[in-house]
Amino acid sequence: MNLRVEQINKAFGKNDVLKDVSFGIQKGEILSLTGESGCGKSTLLRIISGLEFPDSGNILLEGEDITHWKPEKRQFGFVFQNLSLFPHLDVKENIFYALKKKDQTSSKLNELLEMTGLQGLHKRFPHQLSGGQQQRVALARALAINPRLLILDEPFSSLDELLKTKIREEIFDLLRKLEITTILVSHQASDAFLIADRLVVMRNGEIQQEGTPSDVYMNPVSPYVSEFFGASVIIKGRNTEKDTVRTSFGELNFKSDRSDDIQLFMRPENILISNENDYNLSGTVIRKEFKGPHDVLRIGNESTDEFISLETERCPVGEGQTIYLKVPEDQIQVFK
Incomplete structure (x- = not known):
């Protein structure tokens, strides 16, 4: 799976949210989009996932232009910042929400529950789960569709520091094991350093720097990048x-x-x-x-x-x- 983001521009009214944004991600790679709040990260994710369309520019999947494809056609898994679990559905129903009936098999459910550490919890409702367990349900739902690309939008922001460290390490281990191509959005440098193979640092809708975590940390191109990463x-x-x-x-x-x-x-x-x-x-x-x-x-x-x-x-x-x-x-x- 090869995804290319090419010269994406997006404005809301007179506010230029994204300006000529371009980067690529390779199969199995974990890429982190990072930068302070309001820099355009979430808008860019919505464009990649098909929830928004750019004013100009293209999204290419394996060389094919998918810029105006509907979200369901892209087959991208999405873990939202607020998790977006359905309170009236139990864990099983939340996980299977986007699957067709014929794909909602017991073996599929057991595989996802074991993969995300939710064994025995499939009949519980979101309010009966801890914050970390809710996070795992949202991840299991995103993985249920066998995504070409997994998108994580500020996935740890609602967790306390101790739980965040534990969940972050679990997700990192799982992504590595499954070799899932992933885009992580975070404004926390610690998240990006632990999980990402490569960073794309954004500011005011533009890419400031792109590189490995160690390169960006040791060789920042501007005072902004240097101070953002520690x-x-x-x-x-x-x-x-x-x-x-x-x-x-x-x-x-x-x-x-x-x-x-x-x-x-x-x-x-x-x-x-x-x-x-x-x-x-x-x-x-x-x-x-x-x-x-x-x-x-x-x-x-x-x-x-x-x-x-x-x-x-x-x-x-x-x-x-x-x-x-x-x-x-x-x-x-x-x-x-």
Whole structure:
């Protein structure tokens, strides 16, 4: 199964929701559409599933244009954000809702119940199930049609953190076992990192970056992407003629192809700290917060109002004291 999304545009009134969106997904791949709320993810999913039509652009399935096919013809399984279970139907009836009578066999039901960990619950109604069990029913219903593509729209948003972790791992294991081609929509980086083979990061209806989770995390193309996928440190800098970058925290021996004012991006875990004057950047610990296994530092300096926040393991430097920092050159990225 090969799906191509090509130059999709969609507007509601004067609001351009999707702008020239293009990407592909291969058989067995798990792709995550991610980005902040309102960036166009759910609208794009509705277009892929046939619940909406684009103003322009095409959806291609195995090279065939399915842009205007009805949802049932596409044979895509869909797990909605609110699950959309029917309260007056029991588990069995919910799972079999989209199947023809001849396909509603006992063996099919048992297979789906075992696959999703719902054995013995087929006669219960949604209100008699836990949040995690309801999630499994919605997944079993989507799998019942033997979908060409499985679409998960914010599937974990209604679960508490502990349950979400458990259900997420179960779904990940199941998708891997069944090798189901899947599109996951989530605004949580942790969901995308655990489940996805590849990420498509969206903002304001446009694709910002596409790549593997590790590549997007380590090599973001913009401050937005860097901050969306975890804690980041961005320091303002200015190139000098000596292949160094001057910042308000000191100078870095770092050569950048970009001129004048730049922004230096780095992940906190790559920053080394010391209470001795053996690193080239320094600042004052304005605030130090205890966060269980980590300390969170707010570091500033006297010359400007610029500061950085840094999560680190136990820090030997207290509030009001000077802290020294070092970042390996190969762990620094430059943004204009």
